[in-house]
Amino acid sequence: MTDSNAARGVGAHGQLAEIWGDVVSRPQLAKAMLIGALVSVAVYFLALQTIAPLASTPAVGKALAMLGGILGSVASGAICARLFAPKRTVVEQAQTGTAWQTEILEQLELEGGPIGRVEDLPPVVAQEMREVGLYDLFKNYEDRLGAGRKGE
Numbered sequence: 001m002t003d004s005n006a007a008r009g010v011g012a013h014g015q016l017a018e019i020w021g022d023v024v025s026r027p028q029l030a031k032a033m034l035i036g037a038l039v040s041v042a043v044y045f046l047a048l049q050t051i052a053p054l055a056s057t058p059a060v061g062k063a064l065a066m067l068g069g070i071l072g073s074v075a076s077g078a079i080c081a082r083l084f085a086p087k088r089t090v091v092e093q094a095q096t097g098t099a100w101q102t103e104i105l106e107q108l109e110l111e112g113g114p115i116g117r118v119e120d121l122p123p124v125v126a127q128e129m130r131e132v133g134l135y136d137l138f139k140n141y142e143d144r145l146g147a148g149r150k151g152e
Contacts, residue, residue, distance in 0.1 A: 016087070023087055032080040036073060043072025105141045117142055 015026040047068030052061030109115050118126060118138050129135035 025084070025087060028084045032084060035080055035083075036076040039076035039079065040069050040072035043075070044069030101137055102141060105138070 016023050017026050017029070018024075019029070044065055048062070048065035051064050051068065052058070055061035055064055105115065115138075118129070118135060121129070126135060129138065
């Protein structure tokens, strides 16, 4: 989805919105915010009533209650993560063929000049290129380029 489509999109979980580069369900986001507020405030007031009176000073008691509220926020995050599954669908698909790779090599040559010859590479680099499957791509590209220049 593009940025404009993500903000207005409607999916299986209701209206979708893009927040911090991620796509979320607006209704579930509202529920998560409500859960977060309720749990963190409830834990804060619970700690204020139970732990604060046990503290040596009222300031320490309030600080412990605030720490409890922060722990409540973390707990609410865990609750929401359990309740609301991610909406993202990741699909990995390997592109077959080398047409797109050849286009990239052509673009590199147009923008940066000649890319050189694979025979000129140090043996270590050539071996690494063979291991990752790029040596033949560059060699074939170089051969096609050489055949094209001879035919001109």
